[in-house]
Amino acid sequence: xxxxxxxxxxxxxxxxxxxxxxxxxxxxxxxxxxxxxxxxxxxxxxxxxxxxxxxxxxxxxxxxxxxxxxxxxxxxxxxxxxxxxxxxxxxxxxxxxxxxxxxxxxxxxxxxxxxxxxxxxxxxxxxxxxxxxxxxxxxxxxxxxxxxxxxxxxxxxxxxxxxxxxxxxxxxxxxxxxxxxxxxxxxxxxxxxxxxxxxxxxxxxxxxxxxxxxxxxxxxxxxxxxxxxxxxxxxxxxxxxxxxxxxxxxxxxxxxxxxxxxxxxxxxxxxxxxxxxxxxxxxxxxxxxxxxxxxxxxxxxxxxxxxxxxxxxxxxxxxxxxxxxxxxxxxxxxxxxxxxxxxxxxxxxxxxxxxxxxxxxxxxxxxxxxxxxxxxxxxxxxxxxxxxxxxxxxxxxxxxxxxxxxxxxxxxxxxxxxxxxxxx
Numbered sequence: 001x002x003x004x005x006x007x008x009x010x011x012x013x014x015x016x017x018x019x020x021x022x023x024x025x026x027x028x029x030x031x032x033x034x035x036x037x038x039x040x041x042x043x044x045x046x047x048x049x050x051x052x053x054x055x056x057x058x059x060x061x062x063x064x065x066x067x068x069x070x071x072x073x074x075x076x077x078x079x080x081x082x083x084x085x086x087x088x089x090x091x092x093x094x095x096x097x098x099x100x101x102x103x104x105x106x107x108x109x110x111x112x113x114x115x116x117x118x119x120x121x122x123x124x125x126x127x128x129x130x131x132x133x134x135x136x137x138x139x140x141x142x143x144x145x146x147x148x149x150x151x152x153x154x155x156x157x158x159x160x161x162x163x164x165x166x167x168x169x170x171x172x173x174x175x176x177x178x179x180x181x182x183x184x185x186x187x188x189x190x191x192x193x194x195x196x197x198x199x200x201x202x203x204x205x206x207x208x209x210x211x212x213x214x215x216x217x218x219x220x221x222x223x224x225x226x227x228x229x230x231x232x233x234x235x236x237x238x239x240x241x242x243x244x245x246x247x248x249x250x251x252x253x254x255x256x257x258x259x260x261x262x263x264x265x266x267x268x269x270x271x272x273x274x275x276x277x278x279x280x281x282x283x284x285x286x287x288x289x290x291x292x293x294x295x296x297x298x299x300x301x302x303x304x305x306x307x308x309x310x311x312x313x314x315x316x317x318x319x320x321x322x323x324x325x326x327x328x329x330x331x332x333x334x335x336x337x338x339x340x341x342x343x344x345x346x347x348x349x350x351x352x353x354x355x356x357x358x359x360x361x362x363x364x365x366x367x368x369x370x371x372x373x374x375x376x377x378x379x380x381x382x383x384x385x386x387x388x389x390x391x392x393x394x395x396x397x398x399x400x401x402x403x404x405x406x407x408x409x410x411x412x413x414x415x416x417x418x419x420x421x422x423x424x
Contacts, residue, residue: 002330005330005331005334005399005403006334006338008399008402008403009331009395009399010334010338012395018146020143021143021394022394024139024140024143025136025387025391025394026387028136028140029386029387031136031139032133032136032386033132033383035059035136036128036131037119039055039131040108040109040110040119040124041108041109042055042108043100043104043106044098044099045099045103046099046100047159047163048104049074049098049099049158050074053098054070054076056076056098056134056135057070057076060076060078060138061078063135065080065142066078066079066080066081067079067081071171071176071177072175073159073167073168073176075155075158075168075171075176076155076156076157077155078138078153078154079153080141080148080151080152081147081151081152082147082150085151088181090150090151090181090182090404091151091152091182091404092150092152092153092182092183092184092185092401092407093155093172093182093184093185093186094154095134095154095157095169095188096156096188097127097130097131097156097157097158097159097161097168097189098158099127099158099159100123100126101126101375102123102377106377107122108121109121116382117383117384118381119380119382120378121379121380122377123379124381125191125372125374125381126374126375126379127188129188129386130187130367131188132367133386134156134188137397138154140390140394146398148398148401149401149404150402155172157169157351160350162315163314163315165314165315165316168351169353169354170354173355173358173360182360183408184360184362184404185352185355185361186364186365186396186397187362187363187364188365188367189348189365189366190371191369191370192366192369192389193366193368193388193389193392194336194342194344195344195365195366196345196346196363196364196366197346197347197350197365198322198345198363199277199322199346199348200277200317200319200320200321200353200356200357201275201277201317201348201353202278202279202318202320202349203273203275203276204273204274204282204283204286204315204316204317205272205313205316206273206286206289206311207270207271207310208230208233208271208272208309208311208312209268209309209310209312210226210267210268210293210297210309210310211226211307211308212224212225212226212306212308213264213266214266214267216263217261217263218262220264223264223305224300224307225265226257226265226267226268227257227258227265229268229300229307230255230257230269230270230296233293234252234255234270236296237288237289237293240288242281242285243276243281246276246278247276247277248275248276248282249276250272250274250285251272251273252271252272253273254269254270255269256270257269272289274286274289275349277321277347290311293311294309297309317349317353317354318354318357319357320356321356322362322363323361327361327406327407328362328410329361329363331396331399331400332363332396334399335396335399339391339395341388348364352364365396367386367393368389369381369382369384369385
């Protein structure tokens with residue numbers, strides 16, 4: 001398929017309409033920058049993305065996209081459909097996540113450094129860069145009056161970061177009206193021109209709470225201390241042997257509990273995260289963590305005021321990878337060859353994890369420029385030179401609409417009973 005795919009991508013890139021879309025991207029980088037600044041100014045903390053979603057609904061409408069709406073999970077959606085489309089025909093998803101890692105109340109005003117051209121602000125790179133690219137691509141396609149052979153579904157989605165646990169993508173692919181129709185997914189993520197995430201790092205996240213009767217440090221001395229018990233368990237967990245190939249990592253990111261230095265605490269809580277590219281190794285480590293915690297509290301479970309253990313799953317992000325022979329990867333290589341770009345395949349934890357885990361071709365791709373200090377208040381983004389990356393994404397997206405039947409067939413082959421329409 002590789003030679004023929006390259007030829008089709010090359011022919012696509014010569015079309016007048018595609019050059020008109022490239023022309024829009026060339027002339028309107030200042031507009032894409034303004035969209036980025038407007039996006040940063042709208043807070044989008046975890047589970048608080050509604051205001052930013054409403055902004056994207058307004059932009060989608062102003063660009064003339066079809067079927068603009070908010071789904072039940074809070075994803076802002078719109079379509080660019082072909083002139084005629086069979087019922088249930090495959091769609092190609094292009095998305096960028098609305099949420100940031102920053103809590104409600106964080107100051108979001110962007111600061112522009114006129115000397116370096118950098119823009120500073122919480123979430124300016126992750127993911128205002130991706131969101132502004134989403135609008136730029138939609139605007140370029142509309143300006144060029146392109147009617148793709150398969151529907152392009154634009155999504156500004158919720159819940160990519162942290163405890164959002166991919167809830168926007170989960171809804172789209174498992175419960176939303178587009179479930180069973182998405183033949184391929186492209187997630188726009190931050191900066192970079194050559195990098196592409198084709199292998200998703202999985203994660204399991206837990207909130208662990210040990211509870212006891214509590215009391216006074218002197219008069220109730222000897223009662224079990226949840227902080228000490230939790231500390232004992234965490235020390236044993238830290239000594240667990242973890243897989244190196246595939247790499248599996250462990251982190252305890254937060255501990256809380258107690259009220260004063262002279263009080264036996266009534267509870268202690270820790271947030272624990274496992275990450276791996278190998279699902280089996282990650283779940284094996286999770287089993288050992290659960291065993292250690294249970295064994296730690298077991299001697300105190302039958303007291304008159306017993307110690308209890310609560311393990312809550314607060315995140316379950318699947319590990320998965322794009323097949324090396326996937327048509328989507330072949331298309332990307334052909335696009336990069338045409339644009340004289342290298343294809344730098346990387347690991348990552350992105351919205352692409354979810355469709356990949358379902359057997360649907362997906363990747364996450366940078367939208368140009370450069371950025372740094374991600375997930376800190378000093379986060380920055382420099383959009384200089386992002387035009388090439390946006391051309392890359394646009395050509396990849398349009399090529400996917402041409403190859404929608406092949407991409408749908410790949411999904412159907414991996415998912416027994418998949419009902420994606422695959423007629424050219």
